Amino acid sequence: MKKISLLLAAILLMFAVLVGCSETDPSEESSGGSSGSEGDEESVEVDTNVEAADVEAPTEFTFGAATVGGFWYTLAGAMSDTMNELFPGSSTTVVEGGSVSNLLGLGEGTFHIGFSNGQTVPEALEGKNAFEEPIDNVSTLATLYPNVFHIAVRADSDIHTVEDLKGKIVSPGIKGYSGELAFKEILELNDMSYDDLEGIEYIGTADAAQLLRDGHIDAITGMLAAPVSTYQELDTTLGIRLIPLKDETVEQLHAANEGYLPYTIEGGTYENIKEDTNTVAGYTVLLANNDLINEDVAYEITKMVVENKDAWANISSVMSDFNAEFSVENNVGNMHPGAERYYKEIGALE
Template sequence: MMKRKGLFIATILMLALSLILTACGTSKDTTNGAQGENTEGKKSSGKKEFISLLTGGTGGTYYPLGGTFTAQWNDEIDGVEATAQVTGASAENMQTLSEGEAEVAFTQTDIASYALDGKMMFPEKITNFKAMGTLYPETVQIVTTEKSGIKSVEDLKGKTVSIGAGGSGTAANAEQILEVHGLTLDDIKKQDLSFDESTTGIQDGHIDAAFVTAGTPTGAIEGLSATEKVVIVPITEDKIAELEEKYPYYAKDTIPVGTYGSEEEITTVAIKAMLVVRDDLEEDLVYKMTKTLFENTDKIGHSKGKLISAETALEGLKGMELHPGAKKYFDEKGIKLE
């Protein structure tokens, strides 16, 4: 009797196990059947091209723009899966790209040039990249508050000043601007902080001012202006001329009235933001990415979108080569690299 009862229990257990295995097999088959089609029913070739776009900190301009660009690539280019990555911005992006750990990166035109030449923050030349195109002017903003009493670059002497993340393009800009004003990094109490950390430090009273090189308006500074009377320190015309002569990447720029609550236009300098790609990316892929970006600038959900155009995308690229895929697109548009 006990033997018969044990056999019955064993039979029940085997039947249950069989049902579980059948269910698992059905689930797997259903999943496989759905491959090649995303949740919106968009057909896919089955081949995935993973694209990592190196941007910058969350308080700057690169990151929100990067999210827009990758969303466009994902929507418009079959088989592409692109993501925007938070980084330390220009200089870090060039180094990361050189190591093959990403495919596309935001950078400044001056930083890309330094990388090609092995100067400044690059002990060795970085040559495994090509340009996709320039985007918009990146404005050098020397940020402080009304209560600091800082009104000129010379007033930074002896103050605690953030020059941006260590090795960043902003740090290079800060050093060069201090230089034409007769100052060095030894004349300030230097801090190496991200944009968010810089504005938080100003708000908390831990630092007096910060250099921020980014498209205006910059999110981190807008956040500060919600609680403090923000002052952007101007650069005078004569010093702008000195910068342009010694460092040809710079051009005069103005921050419009009303930005961060300002009551007057502010003169400063800017360099260009750009996108670079690894030179081993397929020509057709870069062509599609370039075309998608510059044919959809009206869909860019950021104020800098109106400054991005194919017609100006080859400005500031002196000494740099276009990726063949990008060149194909600009050739079709009749736009040539001078």
């Protein structure tokens, strides 16, 4: 049994909040879409339990995460420390990255493993959008938790549908992040574009919340873990509503990109929002480079991630639903043969 101290990560998170860096807001893609643990300033101790694996592993692993202070970076740090015990004689280096850059790094062999968003994986496999060429040497080890598409407005707003955003000022998050890209696709599927809006504010979730509170914008959108603490605070102090997506919009998003999966934000997720909200989610995934991570090593990493699920949930409640069955059910793209062997061995995959 091992005690991993994450005090440094918590201090860095506190510093990021104090200096007002919205780019490292834990609810943003750059931070991996964190949860209600946003802003935690206390030391977190994580219990992990592994035995040294009798396999030939790389002497050095490189782990693509996201910006310091966010959940992806903190989770990668905890996992990498555990990997160092799983593979004695090996070391793991966590590198700042992001959903797209991690996939590019994995494809190029710069990273051995890394996090990305599920809706970005099909684009990489097909060579679309940010990917000039298909990336065919990357596969999934585990699917961890959902980043859910939210549209939030003030409770007294006259906005009730996506179409009602016409003539309104909206913050879609940081330009080029997954939430903004999803919002543009959703507008297009509803015969709209940014030209139909009065204005766009490219800012982080915390700053957007303040603008919504002050009446300077009409709506916030983003791919966020549910619940996200910024919205919880708005729900209790300002009063907000969530705008649902039409069934056909959800179906069209999934048809165009299998990484967008139907999702319901259940009533009560935010205390004063009692009704269910129909939307989509893209799931955070742990990926591996097939050329650098062989079947035996992938098997051991997948086993480590699944069998220490309670340790990761102790870092953030966003991981509370994660287990082997969850990972298999929400898998997007190709599964690594080593991961597949592990899931079959424990009965999570037929």
